[in-house]
Amino acid sequence: MDVLTAIHARRAVRDYRDEPVTDAVLAALIDAATWxxxxxxxxxxxFFVIDDAAxxxxxxxRAKTALQDAASDHPELASLRPMLASPAFNIFYNAPVLIIICATTADEMxxxxxxxxxxxxxLAATAKGLGSCWIGLSETWLNTDQAKAALGIPSxxxxxxxxxxGYPNGAPSVPARREPDVRHVGKVAWS
Structure with a gap:
């Protein structure tokens, strides 16, 4: 699959088959990330890789609890409370693997x-027939001292x-895209 096809085919996948991802495939994904x-x-x-279901x-x-606690300070999260309170809801959508990419220095770059x-x-996951999704809802907990200690992430x-x-359980629908707002800049008079 060429890169443009992967860009157009990539979706946020939130439903996965109960099928493991091999270490060789995970290594290939991480290798692509390092480029x-x-x-x-x-x-x-x-890269911290969690591939153990328990x-x-x-x-x-823990991530759901942290978000529920944060919801009181963030009104925009209030609508998520029923979903977060449900014992059946898995914030990682039952995917077999979570890869946490961590910055090793504190600078913005x-x-x-x-x-x-x-x-x-x-994109590499898409090219290999895998689904992926950035789980921003987990970041509140992942950035706590407790989470870092539990996962062996240096403070x-x-x-x-x-x-x-993971391997998608079906294909997500294609989301609509807005027309890009493109503004060409030519010669600029500097004064």
Missing amino acids: APSGINLQPWC TLAACSA AMKDCCLAAQNLM EFKPVAPIIV
């Missing part, structure tokens, strides 16, 4: 570099991109 552009080629990222379930429960690595990873690292990966 992302990086400011001054610092490559300030580290650990993922425990992380889901490191976070941007991790986002670029995440995009590469998701100075910042979890930036929690990406679930």
